[in-house]
Amino acid sequence: MxxxxxxxxxxxxxxxxxxxxxxxxxxxxxxxxxxxxxxxxxxxxxxxxxxxxxxxxxxxxxxxxxxxxxxxxxxxxxxxxxxxxxxxxxxxxxxxxxxxxxxxxxxxxxxxxxxxxxxxxxxxxxxxxxxxxxxxxxxxxxxxxxxxxxxxxPRAALLSTLAGIALTFISIGFFLRTYANPLVGIVPLGVILLTYFGGVKFTIPGTQWTIPGGLLAVLLGMALAWGTGLNQWNSExxxxxxxxxxxxxxxxxxxxxxxxxxxxxxxxxxxxxxxxxxxxxxxxxxxxxxxxxxxxxxxxxxxxxxxxxxxxxxxxxxxxxxxxxxxxxxxxxxxxxxxxxxxxxxxxxxxxxxxxxxxxxxxxxDSGMAILLWIGIVIVTQSFNATPVKHAPAVVIGILPGIAAWGALLAKNALRVAGLGTPEKPFTADLIPAFQGTDTYISGAFALEQGLIFSSMILAAITVYILERDFAKAGIWALVAAALAWVGLLHSYAWTVGDTILKLGWGAGYPWAISYALLALLLFYAQWLKGKEP
Structure with a gap:
């Protein structure tokens, strides 16, 4: 046979x-x-x-x-x-x-x-x-x-950078939209959480056919959007x-x-x-x-x-x-x-x-944003689950620049809504003291916004090697940051009429470059001290 x-x-x-x-x-x-x-x-x-x-x-x-x-x-x-x-x-x-x-x-x-x-x-x-x-x-x-x-x-340096973008530009944005339109957004979110996190399978009554959670979430979202009036028929x-x-x-x-x-x-x-x-x-x-x-x-x-x-x-x-x-x-x-x-x-x-x-x-x-919200959650979760528990602080530090960049975007959008960012009322450095008067150091957010992904990766990598007590490697990463900042690929920014943009040039980011260089010296000194330990 x-x-x-x-x-x-x-x-x-x-x-x-x-x-x-x-x-x-x-x-x-x-x-x-x-x-x-x-x-x-x-x-x-x-x-x-x-x-x-x-x-x-x-x-x-x-x-x-x-x-x-x-x-x-x-x-x-x-x-x-x-x-x-x-x-x-x-x-x-x-x-x-x-x-x-x-x-x-x-x-x-x-x-x-x-x-x-x-x-x-x-x-x-x-x-x-x-x-x-x-x-x-x-x-x-x-x-x-x-x-x-x-x-x-280090894996924490790679994943935390993605997590920072996923948490802010993907997850938080759609999470706010969910609660802005709760009648439409919350039920599809529940379906996604039940399906992908709870392992629930929704079957068609009287059959053994299951409805994919994503499809069910979108169908319910559509029904709620049209049923509640969020979407209305418009011939035009x-x-x-x-x-x-x-x-x-x-x-x-x-x-x-x-x-x-x-x-x-x-x-x-x-x-x-x-x-x-x-x-x-x-x-x-x-x-x-x-x-x-x-x-x-x-x-x-x-x-x-x-x-x-x-x-x-x-x-x-x-x-x-x-x-x-x-x-x-x-x-x-x-x-x-x-x-x-x-x-x-x-x-x-x-x-x-x-x-x-x-x-x-x-x-x-609104009917499908729960899927993207789930994707953001998975990316952030993976950044913690796929890295050693010991490196969790590095993941957190790597996420912070993403939050700062998103905050800078919100601040500039708010200024534009208020009528600024036009040729008649351009953005200028005079805005910074007003923000700082409310204990909001917006200039730090603008600095972290420029070269966001480099910032996340480098800060997380430095933290990983500090946690591992490999201070020399942390110092090398700090020198990389100094070089990038010096030529303007990291932190330096220039004002335009309605935005802050990357400022390229030799010595453009010298305050941050000098700071990273001093940090590198500190880390190399720590490595020297480590060599003298019993």
Whole structure:
């Protein structure tokens, strides 16, 4: 009797459950992109639907199809039918980092120099393209050296930086929105917490079919939004929603990238660390998949991840892609290969056809923000769980710059609401004494805002090595901070009409550079004292 050899299949029924989970994750992020680019960056519809979304489609198709093909080939080699493809999609942390730390400052600076809203939007979009391209190139170039980078940088330094952005720009923002619209936000949040943290499975009455928690949360959120009047039928709004429906062919945007090439240097302190974090984060997710039983080749997986981001930037998207956290969850759900390629296909069709606008109209962001809030919570939780307990103080210190940067953003938004930040009433250093009079040292927040990701990583790394009593390595990290501050990549800022921006130049951040150099001397002295201990 011949035994049948297990072979992978392109689609199984459980892939449908996995698809709903992964597709909802990507869909909510696409809705957030549309919402933030429209409402915060004031991008016109032609830019969003004609350039950004088609390129997002390409990047998702490239990655999802590759990881599906890789899983199929791996399953054939290993003679397994239970292999699960790596989950892939838009990078949540980079999405918020590039909008609030790169694109919004560029837009505000353009407006302060007299540009129209349309020209400011174009400048912000071009800056986002350069940031995305830089991230992709770093991921691609580092795909063969990621393991060495990971060994050189303490895990607390890497994860706490992501946690700072996740806690503030993702979690707190959506948490405030949840309580601003409690009738819509709290119940979907409860569903997400019950499903992902409580292990509750919601089944359709009379059947054995379970409803994915993310899908149920979105459906309930939609029902509550429309039922409570948060969303109301508007024929004009509906016409605007269906207006973009068309087929949009992606186009290369080499000219736009070249025009904004200076952004690479101006926002290097954001682009380089985000590229490195995407690289190392994807590496950790590949390791997570191996721990769950699916071993994939590291270098090509990371390289294709970078290629997906480069494709996004070349064709008009400002938002990097990444290998997602949560492979063990999809595997436990029973998803195999089909959930990945189906996600790429469906998301691609939505973005290429302009029907995302219709979803934006019917699916308010309030109905799906609980999923993003959960993602933020998971990232912050992981920064503590995945590091030694002894390093918890380093994680906390690494989170603080993110909180400071978010506070600086709120303060500047409040000033703009109050009528400042215009050519007639520009931002000036005269604001600082007024803040300090209320015991708010806003200048410290402005300093931590510039080079936020470097600040988080360096402070956490210094703290890790102090906890380990390896004071010499802590001193080296302090010298790195001094060098970055001296050339203006860390802490130094300049005033514009409506913002504070990075101030580059030789000696630009000398107060912080000198302070870090003195800290390094102190740490080296501590190492010398340690050598004299019995």
């Amino acid at each position: 011949l035994l049948s050899i297990p072979t992978p299949r392109w689609f199984v029924r459980q892939d449908l459950d996995g698809f709903f989970g992964l597709a909802l994750d990507n869909l909510i992020q696409i809705l957030v992109i549309v919402s933030l680019t429209q409402n915060v960056l004031k991008f016109p519809s032609s830019l969003i639907y004609g350039r950004i979304l088609p390129s997002i489609a390409l990047s998702l198709i490239v990655g999802n199809f590759y990881y599906s093909w890789l899983a199929y080939q791996q399953g054939k080699r290993e003679r397994r039918a239970d292999i699960t493809a790596l989950p892939y999609g838009i990078n949540t942390v980079s999405l918020f980092a590039y909008i609030f730390l790169v694109m919004l400052p560029v837009r505000l600076e353009a407006l302060s120099q007299g540009a129209t809203s349309e020209l400011a939007a174009e400048a912000a979009w071009q800056a986002g393209l350069v940031a995305c391209l830089g991230s992709g190139l770093i991921e691609l170039a580092g795909s063969w050296g990621a393991e060495r980078l990971r060994k050189l940088t 709004g509906f016409q605007q929603a269906i207006a973009p429906i068309n087929f949009y062919q992606p186009h290369l945007n080499i000219g736009a990238l070249w025009q904004a090439k200076g952004v690479l240097l101006s926002y290097f302190s954001v682009i380089l660390p985000m590229g490195l974090f995407n690289l190392v984060g994807s590496l950790q997710n590949i390791e997570s998949a191996e721990a769950a039983g699916d071993s994939y080749p590291t270098a090509p997986c990371l390289a294709v991840n970078g290629i997906g981001t480069i494709v996004a930037a070349l064709f008009g998207s400002c938002f990097p892609t990444t290998i997602y956290i949560g492979h063990p969850g999809w595997k436990e759900m029973g998803a195999k290969i089909g959930y990945s390629w189906l996600n790429g296909l469906v998301m691609g069709l939505l973005c290429l056809s302009g029907t995302v606008g219709l979803l934006v109209y019917f699916v308010p962001i």
